[in-house]
Amino acid sequence: MRVSELVARTGVPLATVKYYLREGLLMPGEATSATQARYGEEHVQRLGLVKALAGAGLPIPRIREILRLVDHPDGSLFDVLGQAIAQLPPYLDTPADDVDEFPRARAVLDRLGQVYDPRYVAVGQLERALAALEEAGIPMTEERLDAYGRHVRGIAEIDIGLMPTASAEDAIRYAVLGTAVYEPVIAAMRRLAHQDVAQKRLRNPEEQDQQ
Amino acid sequence: MRVSELVARTGVPLATVKYYLREGLLMPGEATSATQARYGEEHVQRLGLVKALAGAGLPIPRIREILRLVDHPDGSLFDVLGQAIAQLPPYLDTPADDVDEFPRARAVLDRLGQVYDPRYVAVGQLERALAALEEAGIPMTEERLDAYGRHVRGIAEIDIGLMPTASAEDAIRYAVLGTAVYEPVIAAMRRLAHQDVAQKRLRNPEEQDQQ
DNA sequence: CACACTGGATAGTTCCAGTATCCAGTCGAG
DNA sequence: CTCGACTGGATACTGGAACTATCCAGTGTG
Numbered sequence: 001m002r003v004s005e006l007v008a009r010t011g012v013p014l015a016t017v018k019y020y021l022r023e024g025l026l027m028p029g030e031a032t033s034a035t036q037a038r039y040g041e042e043h044v045q046r047l048g049l050v051k052a053l054a055g056a057g058l059p060i061p062r063i064r065e066i067l068r069l070v071d072h073p074d075g076s077l078f079d080v081l082g083q084a085i086a087q088l089p090p091y092l093d094t095p096a097d098d099v100d101e102f103p104r105a106r107a108v109l110d111r112l113g114q115v116y117d118p119r120y121v122a123v124g125q126l127e128r129a130l131a132a133l134e135e136a137g138i139p140m141t142e143e144r145l146d147a148y149g150r151h152v153r154g155i156a157e158i159d160i161g162l163m164p165t166a167s168a169e170d171a172i173r174y175a176v177l178g179t180a181v182y183e184p185v186i187a188a189m190r191r192l193a194h195q196d197v198a199q200k201r202l203r204n205p206e207e208q209d210q211q
Numbered sequence: 212m213r214v215s216e217l218v219a220r221t222g223v224p225l226a227t228v229k230y231y232l233r234e235g236l237l238m239p240g241e242a243t244s245a246t247q248a249r250y251g252e253e254h255v256q257r258l259g260l261v262k263a264l265a266g267a268g269l270p271i272p273r274i275r276e277i278l279r280l281v282d283h284p285d286g287s288l289f290d291v292l293g294q295a296i297a298q299l300p301p302y303l304d305t306p307a308d309d310v311d312e313f314p315r316a317r318a319v320l321d322r323l324g325q326v327y328d329p330r331y332v333a334v335g336q337l338e339r340a341l342a343a344l345e346e347a348g349i350p351m352t353e354e355r356l357d358a359y360g361r362h363v364r365g366i367a368e369i370d371i372g373l374m375p376t377a378s379a380e381d382a383i384r385y386a387v388l389g390t391a392v393y394e395p396v397i398a399a400m401r402r403l404a405h406q407d408v409a410q411k412r413l414r415n416p417e418e419q420d421q422q
Numbered sequence: 423c424a425c426a427c428t429g430g431a432t433a434g435t436t437c438c439a440g441t442a443t444c445c446a447g448t449c450g451a452g
Numbered sequence: 453c454t455c456g457a458c459t460g461g462a463t464a465c466t467g468g469a470a471c472t473a474t475c476c477a478g479t480g481t482g
Contacts (some may be wrong), residue, residue, distance in 0.1 A: 048346030
């Protein structure tokens, strides 16, 4: 298909497609002449992915890096996943490697009995999220932490359980995209669950075990 | 305390404090003269909260609206929470009220047996997140959906269970801030749980007790 | 052959968040 | 009392990001 059709299929304006092409977020089409190129389904899909990531507020350089990792995953699953997660907010300026720099995150993870590598970016991200909570004067109780840990782990079990194991490349692709793209789904579901739970409790506070 | 101390305590530059003052994100201090005002702990805390929200990438007008709702919650818990959530990404352009406009979200919620109001913004947000998934060529299986629903509901139960019930105002404040501010914590915990689960499974793939 | 379409290059445009500067009033040490 | 540092308030500016628009010359199509 030609650009015009790609534009029509995806709803992305031509100027923006050209921009993404320029920025390396979209691979160039197969050139058939100096002023013509053919695009395929992979371009439609890639544009959809870029839209999803950009819509989540990710800056272009971060998106480019994620796409690079998905396209050319060189390294172990952990390495690549770590690099990909570093492209997701909250962004850390200091890529430290001392566990003591993350007292809050360390306490949480010890409590949950989770293994972790202090160089793994998500540790710093958790630390930062908890520090922000503290600065804003909103406490994070152990009770809540334990419960969160239990359920989040349940979600992670599903994620990993559904991970394709055929090829390492597939697994990496799945893990990178799954982390980034499912988060908005989980957030939206939590917001809706709040409404549901609150409504049911307020309606009949006695029978608090849901269907 | 004076501005200079507020600046020192929070680490926010003076120019930025003035900017937040101008934008109505920070309430003015108690003026003691034409060129002097006194600030208190509430200003430190508010600055921390603004930092947390801004750090999550929320635009200033959205933060202002959230703070307004926290400060002057007029309406029911559901109304206010709905308004607050509308300030959180993903942002919807069309505030529709027809359920049929949200086929994916509707299917999910029906499946989970959750009550929902199509005018509630989070429904549209879920729809959008699912649509983005689809456009990016990443499927959302029923299996995953059910598992997510179960665990997310567990998290929501905790959230609501810990909600203060003394005053409606406290409850609203708690709910609004809890929704916005805990999300990064949950996201970071999920990322870490991925690493933990993956590592444990790869180490000994036999003992996979999954709930 | 005419003309719409294309890739490629380049130059805006818009918005946003923060920063800087200026001013006149005032507090507080000496 | 005086002088200099600090303050609130107003206004102007900056830098970055994500597009968006225009122009051009080559091309495929009817």
